[in-house]
Amino acid sequence: MIWVAFQMLTGDRAKYFGMLLGISFATLLIAQQSSIFCGLLLTASSQIYDAKDAPIWVMDPGMQFVDDIKPMSENELWRVRGVPGVAWAVRFYKGLGRARFGDGKFQQVMILGLDDAYMVGAPREMVLGKLEDLRQPDAVIMDERGYRFLWPGQPYTLGRTFEMNDRRAVLVGVCKASRTFQTFPILYTRFSQAVRFAPQERKALSFILAAPQPHLTAKEVALRIEERTKLKALTRDEFADVTIWYYLRRTGIPINFGTTVLLGFFVGTAIAGQTFYLFTVENLRQFGALKAMGVTNLRLVGMLLFQGLFVGIVGYGLGIGMAAGFGILSERSDRLSFYMPWQVMVGTGLAVLLIILLTSMVSLRRVLVLEPAQVFRA
Amino acid sequence: MADIAVRCQQVTKVFGDGEPVHALRGVNLEVPFGELALLVGPSGCGKTTLLCILAGLLYPTSGQVEVLGHRLETMSANQLVRLRMREIGFVFQQYNLLPSLTAVENAAVPLLIQGVPRREALQRAGEILHQLGLAERRQAYPHQLSGGQQQRVAIARALVHEPRFLVCDEPTAALDAESGRRTMELIRQVAVRPERAVVVVTHDARIFDFGQRIIYMNDGKVVREEIPHPRRG
Ligand SMILES: Nc1ncnc2c1ncn2[C@@H]1O[C@H](COP(=O)(O)OP(=O)(O)OP(=O)(O)O)[C@@H](O)[C@H]1O
Ligand SMILES: [Mg+2]
Numbered sequence: 112m113i114w115v116a117f118q119m120l121t122g123d124r125a126k127y128f129g130m131l132l133g134i135s136f137a138t139l140l141i142a143q144q145s146s147i148f149c150g151l152l153l154t155a156s157s158q159i160y161d162a163k164d165a166p167i168w169v170m171d172p173g174m175q176f177v178d179d180i181k182p183m184s185e186n187e188l189w190r191v192r193g194v195p196g197v198a199w200a201v202r203f204y205k206g207l208g209r210a211r212f213g214d215g216k217f218q219q220v221m222i223l224g225l226d227d228a229y230m231v232g233a234p235r236e237m238v239l240g241k242l243e244d245l246r247q248p249d250a251v252i253m254d255e256r257g258y259r260f261l262w263p264g265q266p267y268t269l270g271r272t273f274e275m276n277d278r279r280a281v282l283v284g285v286c287k288a289s290r291t292f293q294t295f296p297i298l299y300t301r302f303s304q305a306v307r308f309a310p311q312e313r314k315a316l317s318f319i320l321a322a323p324q325p326h327l328t329a330k331e332v333a334l335r336i337e338e339r340t341k342l343k344a345l346t347r348d349e350f351a352d353v354t355i356w357y358y359l360r361r362t363g364i365p366i367n368f369g370t371t372v373l374l375g376f377f378v379g380t381a382i383a384g385q386t387f388y389l390f391t392v393e394n395l396r397q398f399g400a401l402k403a404m405g406v407t408n409l410r411l412v413g414m415l416l417f418q419g420l421f422v423g424i425v426g427y428g429l430g431i432g433m434a435a436g437f438g439i440l441s442e443r444s445d446r447l448s449f450y451m452p453w454q455v456m457v458g459t460g461l462a463v464l465l466i467i468l469l470t471s472m473v474s475l476r477r478v479l480v481l482e483p484a485q486v487f488r489a
Numbered sequence: 490m491a492d493i494a495v496r497c498q499q500v501t502k503v504f505g506d507g508e509p510v511h512a513l514r515g516v517n518l519e520v521p522f523g524e525l526a527l528l529v530g531p532s533g534c535g536k537t538t539l540l541c542i543l544a545g546l547l548y549p550t551s552g553q554v555e556v557l558g559h560r561l562e563t564m565s566a567n568q569l570v571r572l573r574m575r576e577i578g579f580v581f582q583q584y585n586l587l588p589s590l591t592a593v594e595n596a597a598v599p600l601l602i603q604g605v606p607r608r609e610a611l612q613r614a615g616e617i618l619h620q621l622g623l624a625e626r627r628q629a630y631p632h633q634l635s636g637g638q639q640q641r642v643a644i645a646r647a648l649v650h651e652p653r654f655l656v657c658d659e660p661t662a663a664l665d666a667e668s669g670r671r672t673m674e675l676i677r678q679v680a681v682r683p684e685r686a687v688v689v690v691t692h693d694a695r696i697f698d699f700g701q702r703i704i705y706m707n708d709g710k711v712v713r714e715e716i717p718h719p720r721r722g
Contacts, residue, residue, distance in 0.1 A: 112601055115587070122589015400585035403546055405574025405602050407567070484546040486581055487537045487658045 112406065116414035119394060120421060126393075129386035130422045131429065137379020137466060138430020141372050142451065142459040143437055148368040149455060150448030155358050156351035157289030162203070162232035165320035166329040169200070169336055169344045176357035177350065178292070180205060182314035187342060191319050194339045196332045200321035201226035204305040206312075207295070211274040218261060220275075221295045224305025224315075231320045234299055239267045240284025245301060251280045251308075254288035256445065257296020275308040290448050376462055383426075384470040387419065391474035395481060402483035411478050419471040427463045431456060493555075494654060494686030495520040495543055500552035501709075502538050512538040514709035515552070520702070522653075523683040525676070527700035528690045535709045536690045537658055543688060544577055544656045545569040557653050574602055578647030578680075580657035584639045586631040586646075592638075593618055593627040596645040603650060610649075617645045620679055637668030641675060648680055655680050657689040661696055673699040 121127050158177055159168070169191055171181035191200040204224025211217050225232050225245070233242055238255050245252060258267060271282040280298070288297050300308065306315045321344075323332035329346040336344035345353060359365050391398070398411060406414075434451065441447040495518065502513040512535045520526045528536050541547040542554055545561050546569075554561040557576055561569065573579075578599070586595045593614045600610035618627050621641045631639055640660060647655055657676065661669030673689075673696045680687050681701075689700070697703055698717060705713040 114607060115590070115598065115601060118589050118594070119587060122587075394587075396583065396585050397587050400579070400581060401598070401602070403544070403573065403579050404599055405570050405572075405577075407570050482546075484541040486583075486585060487541060487546075 112410055112414055113417050116417050117421065119397075119414075120390075120418045123390060123393075126386050126390040127422070130383045130390070131426045133379050133382030133384075133386060134423055134426025134463060134466065135430035135433065136382065137375045138427050138459055138463055139433045139437075140375025140379070141462050142431055142434035142455055144368050144371045144375065145455045145458065146434060146438060146449050146451040147447060148364070149452060150450040151292075151364060152355045152358065153450050154290050154292055154448045156354050158205075158291055159347055159351045159354065161235060161289050162320060162347075163235060164231050164233075164322075165203070166323065166347055167321040167333050167336070167344055168347065168350045169319035169321055169333075169340075169342050170317075172341065172343045174343060176354040177205075179357075180317045182312060183316045183319070183342070184314050185316055187340065188316060188319055190340045191321060191336055191342070191344075194332070194336050196324050196327045196335055198322045198324045199229070200319050201229050201231045202302045202316055203232050203318040203320045204302050204309070204315060205317040206305070206309050207293075208275050208298070208308050208310065210280070210296075210298075212261075213273070219293075219295045220257070221291065221293060221297045222275075222305050222308055223297060223299050224302040225299060226320075227301045227303050230301075234284075234286030234288060236287040238285045238287060240269050242284070244283035245299065247281070247283060249279045249281045249304070250283040250300065251304075252284035252286050252299040253282055254297040255285050256288070256290065257298075258285050260296060276310060278307055280308065376466065379463075380466045380469055383422070383466060384473060387422075387470045388473050388477075390418075391415070391477055395477065396486060398478050399481050399483055399486035402481065403486055408479055412475060415471050415475055415478060419467040423463050423467040427460060430463075431459065492521045492523075493519050494522045494524075494557060495688065496553075496555040497539075497543070498553040500539070500542060500549045500554060502535070502542060502547065503550045511709055513542075513549070516706075516709070516711055518704065518711055520686045520688060522686050523681065524701050525681050525687040525689065525699065526702040526704055527697060528688055528704050528706065529692055529694075529697070530706035530712075532692065534706045536692075536706055539706070540656050540658055540688060540690050544579065544654075545573050574599070575650070576653050578650070578652035578655040580640070580643050580647045580655070580660045580676075582659040582662050584631070584636075584643045584663075586639055586642055588631050591628050591630055592623060592634065592642045592645075595631070595642055596649050598646055599650040614645065614649050617649050617679075618642070621645050621675055635668070636664050637672060640664060640668070640672050644672070644675060644680065653685050655685060655687040657687070659691055659693070660689060661691065661693050666695060669693060669696060 171183050173181050206222050208220050208222045209217055210220050234252060244250055267285045269282055273280055323329050333344040333346055438449040438451055441449045497516050497518040500513055500516040504510040504512055516539055530536055542549050543556060549562055559572060593611055596618055597610040597614035600613060615627055618624060621644060623641055626638060661672055677699055703715040704711055
């Protein structure tokens, strides 16, 4: 009878495609929006993971997320270094600056200042040039996205110069860096250089990056640092989570995306549900005849659920495929961060399952209360 | 009792609880195996209601209903479903074929319900379509068939699982005179067998001569029975 159910479903092309449309539309919207949402969250925390050699981030206790800079005094570095279990602790500068180019144009940039000696937090991957060249006077390394933004269509050329806070900066390399919320070009430089590039501030120590001694975990050492210095010390993952949570709680991002996801859910349910209901009602006489001929209610439920699940699975496949296609396109165009983890796929699948259940529920009711004797009435 | 397929004693049926409708008011009836009985009478006299009770689709309000040796009023709903699946064939006025199944697939449905493998079911359905003169239309969909052809597919479907009891409600009502006669002829030729009883509800006087027994009903009762032709062996 499952075969009969399958024939009934696919035989009615218009309704079959209608249901597929509803489900795949809902899937597309839910998966795509969730993935962009995940991409944004990832963007929020990506700078933290870009500093891949820093297991512990130490900061002012008032800081709430990665872009909320409250500089510390130089003393704190020495106090952190004094905490037992700390293998090393180095300076890390993060701040905004203004670059002025030869043609008089200005551009806001994000300055990342690496410890002069250890270069902790250096770019993950160089595209052009060498990291060591950062030790040269006035040297900066720019991320490729920033380079393409400033000099669109031009090949990567080293040796370009511009001014930062009336000081000369020389481009010695181009590197990869994760996308950030600010979308400003990112400049890597030495800490001592960064302080000079940035607008004058009393304190310049944005973060202290630290590592635990080999026999200790980052978490243990972070706790010790907090105890001894009253600064905030977080492991890399904790800091990423804190940052993500900040955006979740304090911005309209979740509401925006949540609304669209819900919209997709309801519109999908409405389209699929309505079509499925119509399909059931149109086949009500046939279902009644099947009942008369000895099909139990249980088997009818099975047939309807099979029809629903089949549409659900095919529609889900189409929708996820389209969402993934969208993801690949946006990845290529580099406009939008798109990240579809398995949780998004499973979550979307569950949403589709819910749609199917809601959808079949209405139809099931109609078929279950149907009196088989009714088929003899015109 | 052995040759009686269907027997009713004092069967009543009351519909509704607000203002009760007495659809049947004490029906007594016997239909032997091997016979085609016509159930006739004016509109609203209770023919369809009686047919539904005989086919195990409705419970009687009171009285005894014995079909193929089963006392239907004592059986559970699930037992009735099983009885219908195995032993009863149905022909409806509106055919009620599945639109997205071909003729042969439609005819195979009762076997599929019983769990017969699809290949075998389709083969047996093909054979019975052949008997009904639809061999070359077996792959047609219902909407590609005339009313008479659709009703023949429905008859094939009603007989494919070799039920011992066939019920038809107004099988010719939607057909023109010629198709109606041809349909009844087929029912008589193909459906009537020594081991099977057939009950056909109709108010189409043109087909009365196909019945081996004509049961006249009025106002919820059997008022008269006629046996126009000598019964077959
Ligand atoms: N489900 C029901 N609920 C209430 N009344 C019903 C129901 N089914 C039938 N009736 C009533 O029972 C009576 C007998 O109906 P039935 O359909 O058996 O008549 P019929 O002889 O088949 O008529 P027709 O020739 O028009 O098909 C009618 O008065 C009808 O209105
Ligand atoms: Mg009737």
